[in-house]
Amino acid sequence: MSILIKNIKQLIQVHENNVLIVKGKDMKKLPIIENAYLYIQDDTIVEFGTMDFCEGIDAETVIDATGKIVLPSWCDSHTHIVYAGNRVSEFVDRINGLSYTEIANRGGGILNSAKKLQNTSEDELYKQSVKRLNEMISMGTGAVEIKTGYGLTVEAELKMLKVIRRIKRDSLARIAPTLLAAHAIPSEYRQDKTSYVNKIVKELIPKASALRIAKYIDVFCEEGYFSVEDTKQILEAGKKHGFIPKIHVNQFNILGGVALGVEHNALSVDHLEELNTDDIKALKNSDTMPVALPGCSYFLGIPYTPARQIIDAGLPLAIATDYNPGSSPSGNMNFVVSSACIKLKMTPEEAINAATINGAYAMGFSNMYGSVTRGKKANIIITKPMDSYAEIPYAFGHNPIDTVIINGQLWT
Numbered sequence: 001m002s003i004l005i006k007n008i009k010q011l012i013q014v015h016e017n018n019v020l021i022v023k024g025k026d027m028k029k030l031p032i033i034e035n036a037y038l039y040i041q042d043d044t045i046v047e048f049g050t051m052d053f054c055e056g057i058d059a060e061t062v063i064d065a066t067g068k069i070v071l072p073s074w075c076d077s078h079t080h081i082v083y084a085g086n087r088v089s090e091f092v093d094r095i096n097g098l099s100y101t102e103i104a105n106r107g108g109g110i111l112n113s114a115k116k117l118q119n120t121s122e123d124e125l126y127k128q129s130v131k132r133l134n135e136m137i138s139m140g141t142g143a144v145e146i147k148t149g150y151g152l153t154v155e156a157e158l159k160m161l162k163v164i165r166r167i168k169r170d171s172l173a174r175i176a177p178t179l180l181a182a183h184a185i186p187s188e189y190r191q192d193k194t195s196y197v198n199k200i201v202k203e204l205i206p207k208a209s210a211l212r213i214a215k216y217i218d219v220f221c222e223e224g225y226f227s228v229e230d231t232k233q234i235l236e237a238g239k240k241h242g243f244i245p246k247i248h249v250n251q252f253n254i255l256g257g258v259a260l261g262v263e264h265n266a267l268s269v270d271h272l273e274e275l276n277t278d279d280i281k282a283l284k285n286s287d288t289m290p291v292a293l294p295g296c297s298y299f300l301g302i303p304y305t306p307a308r309q310i311i312d313a314g315l316p317l318a319i320a321t322d323y324n325p326g327s328s329p330s331g332n333m334n335f336v337v338s339s340a341c342i343k344l345k346m347t348p349e350e351a352i353n354a355a356t357i358n359g360a361y362a363m364g365f366s367n368m369y370g371s372v373t374r375g376k377k378a379n380i381i382i383t384k385p386m387d388s389y390a391e392i393p394y395a396f397g398h399n400p401i402d403t404v405i406i407n408g409q410l411w412t
């Protein structure tokens with residue numbers, strides 16, 4: 001199976017060499033070929049260049065992209081798309097004045113989603129989650145991290161992992177599975193968090209590791225959830241079992257989780273709506289990717305991650321949806337790219353770098369995804385006609401996408 005896309009107005013995020021991460025000032029650069037072609041064979045990007053060099057190339061499928069932009073698919077490095085039902089009633093409660101924390105303290109929030117998930121079969125959960133993933137693919141996402149974390153019992157967490165395994169086997173999208181081992185404290189452990197942390201360390205992590213599904217381990221390090229000390233214990237246990245940390249930190253409070261993540265070689269530290277100079281210092285000279293989740297700030301009305309401070313310090317930044325039922329019920333990366341420009345004051349180039357190559361890095365596979373590079377996987381977006389790629393974030397809320405190619409196949 002071969003696809004030739006020709007007469008491309010702008011082919012963007014094109015790299016001759018296999019870049020793995022883009023940092024600081026370099027995030028303002030977005031390599032581009034005008035009047036280009038792109039040739040795909042099976043699931044791989046084989047060749048590209050200006051139209052002058054396209055002569056003689058033929059393919060089973062030829063797409064005329066006159067007036068259109070072509071770019072690598074979005075890489076969404078932080079999602080919780082395996083969940084049951086929704087939390088629309090809490091959404092209405094918040095409009096009527098309750099806060100996210102008040103709802104959580106009443107047994108809503110993550111505990112509400114856990115109750116629903118525990119009572120939902122693996123098949124039903126798979127069905128609901130695949131529907132979300134397929135909608136994300138149609139909006140241009142080609143690689144997705146998926147977390148557990150709504151189980152809150154060993155049994156339900158393992159059920160979530162099995163759902164993620166089925167999705168990974170069946171989907172054309174590339175999936176990065178994460179064990180979100182510590183997401184909230186179940187009500188029966190409210191007075192005895194130590195026992196719950198012990199259960200995670202002694203039972204959940206070993207059993208999850210034996211299934212060999214998840215590559216990453218995550219903890220929600222936050223007041224009222226898991227302290228820096230709890231997080232440390234859980235990450236250390238996870239690392240002993242071969243998991244790589246990716247953690248939720250600084251969503252509402254700065255506890256010191258960023259430095260802890262860096263010390264434990266976390267692949268990413270996510271949220272960072274609150275951030276101080278010590279956090280920035282900890283991230284410098286590390287391999288840890290900071291990840292901003294503007295959809296969560298938008299939905300909850302909390303501060304946006306100070307992206308300028310991060311990038312201007314010479315650091316890299318990725319952006320992701322945080323698709324989940326409580327704090328960001330949207331898997332639309334186009335909206336995330338728009339919000340990054342409008343609210344985080346990132347340039348279109350920075351936002352696109354953050355949503356492609358750096359997102360792929362935050363999942364551990366930027367060697368195969370996140371740029372238009374020979375040998376990389378053919379996950380490609382063809383936009384509707386537009387004057388320049390800056391129209392992708394500019395026309396917020398609109399769908400900029402005309403055609404999606406995933407793993408070398410046209411997505412219909």
Ligand code: NIG
Binds near residue numbers: 110248251322325
């Ligand atoms: O990333 N912060 C923790 N976890 C999710 C929200 C969970 C929920 O409200 O269901 C997040 O925002």
Ligand code: FE
Binds near residue numbers: 080
């Ligand atoms: Fe999250």
